[in-house]
Amino acid sequence: xxxxxxxxxxAGLTSAAxxxxxxxxxxxxxxWQYFFDARVKAMEQLIESFEAQNPDITVKMTxxxxxDYRTKVAAAIPAGEGPDVVQLFYGWLNDYVxxxxxxxxxxxxxxxxxxxxxxxxxxQAMKLDGxxxxxxxxxxxLALFYNERxxxxxxxxxxxxxxxxxxxxxxxxxxxxxxxxxxQVGITTGMTAQDHHWWREVLVRxxxxxxxxxxxxxxxxxxEAGLAALxxxxxxxxxxxxxxxxxxxxxxxxxxxxxxGMHIDGSxxxxxxxxxxxxxxxxxxxxxxxxxTRSNYSSYWVNAITTKAEGERYDAAVKFMEYIxxxxxxxxxxxxxxxxxxxxSVGMTEANxxxxxxxxxxxxxxxxxxxxxxxxxxQRQEMVDMVGRITLENMDPAExxxxxxxxxxxxxxxxYK
Amino acid sequence: MSFYRSLSIRHKQIVWAWTFLTVPVLFYxxxxxxxxxxxxxxxxxxxxxLGERNWAGLDxxxxxxxxxxxxxxxxxxxxxxxxxxxxxxxxxxxxxxxxDKTRFLHSTLRMLYFLPFMTSAVAMAWVWRWFYQGVxxxxxxxxxxxxxxxxxxxxxxxxxxxPSVLAPxxxxxxxxxxxxxxxxxxxxPTSYYEAAKIDGVGWWTVxxxxxxxLLRPTMVFIVVFSSIGFLRIFDHVYNMTTNNPGGxxxxxxxxxxxxxxxxxxxxxxxxxxxxxxxxxxxxxxISLAQLRLLRSD
Numbered sequence: 001x002x003x004x005x006x007x008x009x010x011a012g013l014t015s016a017a018x019x020x021x022x023x024x025x026x027x028x029x030x031x032w033q034y035f036f037d038a039r040v041k042a043m044e045q046l047i048e049s050f051e052a053q054n055p056d057i058t059v060k061m062t063x064x065x066x067x068d069y070r071t072k073v074a075a076a077i078p079a080g081e082g083p084d085v086v087q088l089f090y091g092w093l094n095d096y097v098x099x100x101x102x103x104x105x106x107x108x109x110x111x112x113x114x115x116x117x118x119x120x121x122x123x124q125a126m127k128l129d130g131x132x133x134x135x136x137x138x139x140x141x142l143a144l145f146y147n148e149r150x151x152x153x154x155x156x157x158x159x160x161x162x163x164x165x166x167x168x169x170x171x172x173x174x175x176x177x178x179x180x181x182x183x184q185v186g187i188t189t190g191m192t193a194q195d196h197h198w199w200r201e202v203l204v205r206x207x208x209x210x211x212x213x214x215x216x217x218x219x220x221x222x223x224e225a226g227l228a229a230l231x232x233x234x235x236x237x238x239x240x241x242x243x244x245x246x247x248x249x250x251x252x253x254x255x256x257x258x259x260x261g262m263h264i265d266g267s268x269x270x271x272x273x274x275x276x277x278x279x280x281x282x283x284x285x286x287x288x289x290x291x292x293t294r295s296n297y298s299s300y301w302v303n304a305i306t307t308k309a310e311g312e313r314y315d316a317a318v319k320f321m322e323y324i325x326x327x328x329x330x331x332x333x334x335x336x337x338x339x340x341x342x343x344x345s346v347g348m349t350e351a352n353x354x355x356x357x358x359x360x361x362x363x364x365x366x367x368x369x370x371x372x373x374x375x376x377x378x379q380r381q382e383m384v385d386m387v388g389r390i391t392l393e394n395m396d397p398a399e400x401x402x403x404x405x406x407x408x409x410x411x412x413x414x415x416y417k
Numbered sequence: 418m419s420f421y422r423s424l425s426i427r428h429k430q431i432v433w434a435w436t437f438l439t440v441p442v443l444f445y446x447x448x449x450x451x452x453x454x455x456x457x458x459x460x461x462x463x464x465x466x467l468g469e470r471n472w473a474g475l476d477x478x479x480x481x482x483x484x485x486x487x488x489x490x491x492x493x494x495x496x497x498x499x500x501x502x503x504x505x506x507x508x509x510x511x512x513x514x515x516x517d518k519t520r521f522l523h524s525t526l527r528m529l530y531f532l533p534f535m536t537s538a539v540a541m542a543w544v545w546r547w548f549y550q551g552v553x554x555x556x557x558x559x560x561x562x563x564x565x566x567x568x569x570x571x572x573x574x575x576x577x578x579x580p581s582v583l584a585p586x587x588x589x590x591x592x593x594x595x596x597x598x599x600x601x602x603x604x605x606p607t608s609y610y611e612a613a614k615i616d617g618v619g620w621w622t623v624x625x626x627x628x629x630x631l632l633r634p635t636m637v638f639i640v641v642f643s644s645i646g647f648l649r650i651f652d653h654v655y656n657m658t659t660n661n662p663g664g665x666x667x668x669x670x671x672x673x674x675x676x677x678x679x680x681x682x683x684x685x686x687x688x689x690x691x692x693x694x695x696x697x698x699x700x701x702x703i704s705l706a707q708l709r710l711l712r713s714d
Contacts, residue, residue, distance in 0.1 A: 070684070074467045095684070099467035179562055181552040192660040246573045248554050249546070250660060259553070377682040381661075388666045392575050 027316040028058045029309070032083035033301075034069040038271055042336035050323045057316045077101045077306050084309035084317040085324075088134065090300050091373040093126060097133055102304040104131040109318055110325075118343050122298050122370035134302035135325040138339030141298045141364040142194060142202070144287065145255060145263045145273070148280040150184070154261070159284035163206065163232065166262070166287045170242035173261030186242035187262040188251030189233070194265050195251075196383035197297035198286070201369045203229035206289035216372035217416050222405035230397050234390050245387070255281075266299075267361040270338040285360045298368035300342065334358065340365060374415030382408045453697075460690035467684075477691035486667055486675070487692070494648060494672045494699075496579055497586075501647040505587045505594060506639060512591070513598030514628075527595070534592035542656035545585040546572070549657075572657065575668040582669050586653040590646060594639050601635030602628070637711040641704055648700055649673055672696050 031047070033039060040063055047059045062083070064072055070092070076082025078101075088096055096102045110132055116124060119135070126134045146159050154173050160166040170186025177183050189195055200221070204211045209225025212218060221229075236243050248254035255263035256276045264286065273281055288294045303324055309317040323329060330341035334352065340362050341347040347362045355362075373379055386404035389395040395403075424432065463473040481487050516526060533541065548556045549571035558568045571581040609627050618626075651673040655662055662678060663670025672692065680689035 067681070071466065095465060095467050099465075099469075101467060177552065177562070179565065179567070181562055181568060183553045190660070244551065246551060246570070249550055375683050377678075384661050384664065385666055388661075388664065392573070392665055 026056050026058060027312050028060060029084040029313050029316045029320060030082065031059050031061045031085045031087075031320070032069075032073065033061070033063050033087040034066045035063040036066075038337040042333050045332055045336065046324055046329050049328075050320060053323070054316075054319060057319065059320060073101065074099070077308050080308055082308060083306055084313050085303055085320055086306050087301055087303050090125060090134075090136070090302055090370065091376055093128075093134060093302070096304070097128060100307055102133055103307050103309075104133050105135070105305065105321065106318060107131065109322060110135070118345065120298070120342060120344060120347075120365055120368070122368060123300075123342060125370055125372060126302055134304035135321070136300040136302045136342040137324050137329050138333040138337065139298050139300040139342050139365060140267045140339055141296050141361045141368050142198060142264055142266055142286055143360040143364055144284045145265055145269070146282050146284060147255070147258060147261055148282050149258070150261045159262070159282065160287050161284075163287050163289055167236070167240055167242070170236065170261065171240060174242045182241070182244050182247065183259070185244060185247050185254060185260045187236065188247065188254050188260045188264070189236055189243045190245045190251045191380070191384040191387050193251045194297075195233070196380045197299075197371070198264050199229060199233055199383060201297040201371060202286055202295040203232060205295040205369070206293045207232070212371070217412055219405045219409045219412065222401055226405075227398055227401055230386070230390075230401055234387060234397060237391065245391070267338060267340055267358070270357060283357055283360045285364055294364075294367050296364035296368035298365060298370050300370075374412050378411050379408055382411075456690045456693050459687055460694045462687045462690075464686040465684045466686055470687075473687055477688045480688060481691055481695065486670075489667045490663075490670050490672050490675045493579060493668070493670055494650075497583060497650050497671055498644055498647045498703075500580065501583055501587055501650075502640060502644050505590055505643055506636070508587070509591050509594035509639070510598055510632075513595045513602060514624075516595065517599055517602045527599070530595050531592035533589045536589065538589060538652040539656050541585055541589055542653045546657045549581055573665055575666055578658075578665065578669045582654050582657050583650075585657075586647075586650060589653075590643060594643065597635060597639055598632070601632045605631045633711065637708065640711060641707050644703055644707060645700060648696070648703065651677070672699075 031043070033043060040061070043061055047061060051058060073082065073086060073088075077086075086102065088102075112127060112130060112132055115127075115132055115135070120139060122139070123136060126132055126136075144159060150173055151157075151159075156169055156172060160169045166187065173184065173186040174182065175184035191199070200211050204221050204226050207225040207228040209221055209223050209229065211221045211226070213220045220226075237245060248257060248259060251260070251263055252265060252269060252272075254260040255265075256273065256279060258279060273279065286294070286296060303321060305314070305317045305321060325342075327341075327343065327346045330343060330346045333339055334341055334346075338358075340358065341352070344366075347353070347365060353359055353362050371379075382404045385407075386400050389400040389403065390397050421429070421432070459470070460477055461473060461475070462470045463476070464470040512530060516523070516530070519526065547554065549558075551558050551568050551570070552562050553559070555571075557571065561568060569577070572578050605628065609631075610623065613623050613627060648671075650671050654669050654671055654674055655677070658664055658669055663674045673696065676689050676692045676696065679685050679692060683689075
């Protein structure tokens with residue numbers, strides 16, 4: 001009996017050892033992202049090909065609703081749980097680095113000089129003290145969506161190339177009912193949607209300004225250029241009457257319903273517009289200024305290695321990071337999610353740059369700016385209120401611009417103190 | 418065990434009572450009192466949810482005092498309370514009073530009044546949000562436009578957005594208050610009404626001398642209950658103004674929405690916790706004051 005027990009114990013030990021040896025050769029790492037159907041599908045596809053290339057590594061993906069994402073990441077990593085590779089919004093990088101949630105990417109694999117040269121320049125925002133902390137698979141930019149059927153109906157041949165043409169085109173597309181109520185807008189507007197980016201990084205620059213200085217720590221749009229840009233924007237509604245910021249509740253809803261001639265939005269809208277039956281739409285680059293100045297806004301989500309990843313899990317995480325920042329992964333992301341490759345070498349291929357849908361977005365990346373936000377929603381709110389004070393309270397645009405600039409500066413100072 | 422045996426029956430009963438009480442007490446300590454205490458603690462700290470918590474002393478409260486948005490929000494919160502509570506009280510009493518006298522389709526009507534209370538606030542807020550839109554999609558404005566009246570910017574206005582948001586919130590709570598009032602009305606002994614009938618007094622005297630005084634406990638309950646509800650209003654406002662939460666220009670923003678925004682968009686947990694403590698104190702003071710005022714006789 002005793003001997004039997006001893007053999008049993010020994011057998012148990014050996015099998016445990018075998019099990020451990022097994023886990024040693026097959027590493028499992030965890031990847032976290034927030035839930036967005038197309039992103040999850042694309043990542044599943046990437047994980048599959050990564051595992052095929054690296055049979056000793058398995059990647060487990062977990063996703064959460066966007067609202068819980070940051071809370072869960074913050075709770076899990078310090079507790080030694082959660083992801084080895086994590087996805088985060090570019091604007092959160094400082095917070096994540098400061099909280100020691102992510103570690104720098106190893107310079108031997110991710111050579112900073114090489115990344116500087118190969119990726120679109122805005123990715124350099126992910127570099128702190130000469131070390132890259134995170135890399136995107138894909139980036140997003142803005143473009144002008146237009147309704148082809150409404151263009152044809154109004155006899156307009158091509159999308160507007162300049163801001164002046166934009167106003168004229170919008171006038172031709174606007175429809176009123178007998179009482180003078182707008183029933184179809186020429187162009188959608190709404191600072192609550194993507195317009196705050198369009199105003200901040202595009203219009204202000206096109207009117208000759210520089211929205212921020214000092215690495216986005218100092219507000220600089222409180223200038224003549226800023227005022228001209230603001231007036232151009234509010235004139236669309238107040239003088240030209242080609243739009244209503246509250247029209248059909250949301251700009252994208254009005255465009256989807258075929259009640260808007262033009263609509264400025266990000267590349268992430270492509271997927272949902274494809275799902276609208278009967279809507280024929282086209283994409284054009286954002287209109288240039290009269291002097292030809294072009295600008296665009298770009299944002300992106302990045303992946304980073306967390307401080308939880310150590311030893312062989314770290315090595316596996318590095319390999320995985322390398323794969324999801326590869327050219328191959330970028331093309332998959334473009335095809336599945338509709339987000340643009342983060343490297344010009346992939347994005348600017350003949351096929352991609354001339355694609356009727358992706359082309360205008362990809363060309364926009366070449367001259368895009370990325371705002372470094374301290375708190376994106378609070379900074380957007382200042383833009384929303386800036387326009388609200390003019391349209392609802394008849395405040396003088398110059399005064400409203402001044403109030404907004406001071407309020408936003410206060411928020412920036414608080415964050416960077 | 419021998420210790421337990423030596424106890425008297427009374428003491429044994431106490432021991433058993435506490436044994437059963439431990440479960441809810443522990444539950445409350447863990448999910449109510451601990452987070453409450455923690456929130457008060459965080460209100461004196463600086464924390465962005467990711468990094469370390471740093472002591473900030475009274476900084477969050479000083480910032481709150483100097484924040485114009487907070488005072489705007491503070492005023493809005495009381496506006497919800499001051500318009501919402503009397504309105505819903507009077508309305509629900511009138512409905513309950515007449516419903517109580519109606520025999521025709523009584524239960525159907527009662528169900529119709531109760532239905533909004535059972536409806537999800539989110540779904541209701543979105544439907545009302547679309548009702549309020551301008552031409553061509555808004556129901557109300559389409560009606561106005563069809564009879565030649567100019568449109569009303571229900572939600573995009575600094576003056577009428579708050580009442581517009583409040584209306585469905587009052588409507589949603591009405592069913593519950595009507596039911597409570599009807600229960601209160603039924604609880605008044607019929608002998609009083611019979612005596613009044615014999616004495617030949619009018620309906621107004623019956624209402625003011627018998628019905629209303631005897632409904633006092635019911636009214637206390639409804640006032641306290643709905644006041645707390647209006648002070649904590651969130652889902653209606655948030656869902657009707659998601660594009661510009663609490664807007665335009667903070668004109669509909671209640672305190673709870675400001676807390677939510679500070680905590681989960683700005684990740685400024687200390688500041689949000691300080692706002693929570695202020696809300697807690699307001700709720701406490703208002704509830705105590707109302708209980709005292711309405712109970713005093």
